[in-house]
Amino acid sequence: MEMVRTSLHLLLGTLAIRRGAIIECPTHLLPEDKSTNLLAVWGLGEDYQPQFDVEDADRETFLSVTDGVVEVLGLVQSPKSNVQSQRSDVEHEVSTVRGSGWVEESLGTTAESSPIFFHRYATELTQQGIELIIPMAVRGELTGLVLLGGKASGDPFTADDLEVIKSMVRHIGVGVHTHRLLGEVKQQAVENRRLYEDLRAIYRDTVRAFAAAIDIKDKYTQGHSERVGKYSEIIARELGFGEEEVEGMAIAGYLHDVGKLVVERDIINAPYRIDAKQSSELNRHPAAGFEILSPIHHPYADIPLMAKYHHERMDGRGYPDGLTDEQIPLGAKIVTLADSFDAMTTDRPYKTRRTFDEVILDLRCNTGSQFDPIVVSAFCRALLKELNGGTKERRFHKMLGKNYLDATKDIPLLNQLLAELDPRPPLARLRKHLSKLCLEYLKAVERLPSSRQSPDPLCDPRGRRRNQIRKSHFVWLYVCRRWS
Numbered sequence: 001m002e003m004v005r006t007s008l009h010l011l012l013g014t015l016a017i018r019r020g021a022i023i024e025c026p027t028h029l030l031p032e033d034k035s036t037n038l039l040a041v042w043g044l045g046e047d048y049q050p051q052f053d054v055e056d057a058d059r060e061t062f063l064s065v066t067d068g069v070v071e072v073l074g075l076v077q078s079p080k081s082n083v084q085s086q087r088s089d090v091e092h093e094v095s096t097v098r099g100s101g102w103v104e105e106s107l108g109t110t111a112e113s114s115p116i117f118f119h120r121y122a123t124e125l126t127q128q129g130i131e132l133i134i135p136m137a138v139r140g141e142l143t144g145l146v147l148l149g150g151k152a153s154g155d156p157f158t159a160d161d162l163e164v165i166k167s168m169v170r171h172i173g174v175g176v177h178t179h180r181l182l183g184e185v186k187q188q189a190v191e192n193r194r195l196y197e198d199l200r201a202i203y204r205d206t207v208r209a210f211a212a213a214i215d216i217k218d219k220y221t222q223g224h225s226e227r228v229g230k231y232s233e234i235i236a237r238e239l240g241f242g243e244e245e246v247e248g249m250a251i252a253g254y255l256h257d258v259g260k261l262v263v264e265r266d267i268i269n270a271p272y273r274i275d276a277k278q279s280s281e282l283n284r285h286p287a288a289g290f291e292i293l294s295p296i297h298h299p300y301a302d303i304p305l306m307a308k309y310h311h312e313r314m315d316g317r318g319y320p321d322g323l324t325d326e327q328i329p330l331g332a333k334i335v336t337l338a339d340s341f342d343a344m345t346t347d348r349p350y351k352t353r354r355t356f357d358e359v360i361l362d363l364r365c366n367t368g369s370q371f372d373p374i375v376v377s378a379f380c381r382a383l384l385k386e387l388n389g390g391t392k393e394r395r396f397h398k399m400l401g402k403n404y405l406d407a408t409k410d411i412p413l414l415n416q417l418l419a420e421l422d423p424r425p426p427l428a429r430l431r432k433h434l435s436k437l438c439l440e441y442l443k444a445v446e447r448l449p450s451s452r453q454s455p456d457p458l459c460d461p462r463g464r465r466r467n468q469i470r471k472s473h474f475v476w477l478y479v480c481r482r483w484s
């Protein structure tokens, strides 16, 4: 604590005291820890590490001093003392700089029978030349002790000196107390954070177990919920969601099909395409999931809604409510894509999984009607990052299997789809395109050794025409850049 060291130097310098130390007494939050901490030391040797045990009785004694009876106690060994010895029936002669009833009371017993701090440490203190001990007390709590040696001049402390010392010690005490409180608050915050993290981990594990239970019911889609949770998490992160929201999206993915628990197992596990009646029974699961999840207090918002709307479509042809674009929460749109991608890339009893080309084709055809372009773009970007080596994590590879993705073939497909999904309006894309064309043309013109070799048929041999063209393209480039 720099502040405490500075304060000690100030205190010693002000009164020309040779040596001193400030020690912190244990906090009330740790009653079992009675040993002190050295906060600052000066003139007592670099190796000096005083460590005292401050018992409850000592604490009371010190606090009673602070209450105003005696606020400064000097311990010196006679006959070198610059104060007069008062008692000699203890192991060491103990004297007070300023006499008081408290000292008389405290020293009224022998060293062997007394628990009093001074009796235990008188030898050590006097050997170090400590003459004054000033307790620091704030709001009835013993914060610490200030140990001071004698004045460099050898003169005794005057009443004014003691007033200065007491005043400065009060300020130091408040500083130490404040620092201690801050430390306790930080410690409490860390502890609370840890407890919160533990609770969240328990919640996550419970949800995962729940997701596993859902998937067990469907023998053909083992691990589906977990994968949907992971894809949702990846998309949310790519969309720039905060960590809490990303985690919420993962939970939503894990739980999106929880409503299947109320659907007959035969329908879920049918090894053929189910008929209309069975399909309508199966389609109950989003609403059922909402009913199951609504009474639960989730640490993340909208989990039940994401389960309810994960089969809605942008064009309003989804279920259960036939919502359209803006009516569907973004989280539900993310789960929709994650769910569909996993359905397309895993084998089902009545169909094998699609190739990546087919998946891209499906996304191309259904983005805007079933899938939100923003969500599809984020998904493609995240996958592209992994294929390009932009991320060390290989989450897609792990979920899709080793041989499913082929970077050489898939990267161009993803880039192509991303270009098509560019959310900017066509005019903005045209501006960008024109700007690029102008720039390339200018570069080509500048590279020409002479106008004779100009690829531009408009350039005449003398170059006048070429200069005109260059000027006009500069204007175009400027306009396009400003425009975009």
Ligand SMILES: [Fe+2]
Residues within 6 Å of the ligand: 256, 257, 285, 310, 311, 339
């Ligand atoms: Fe579903």
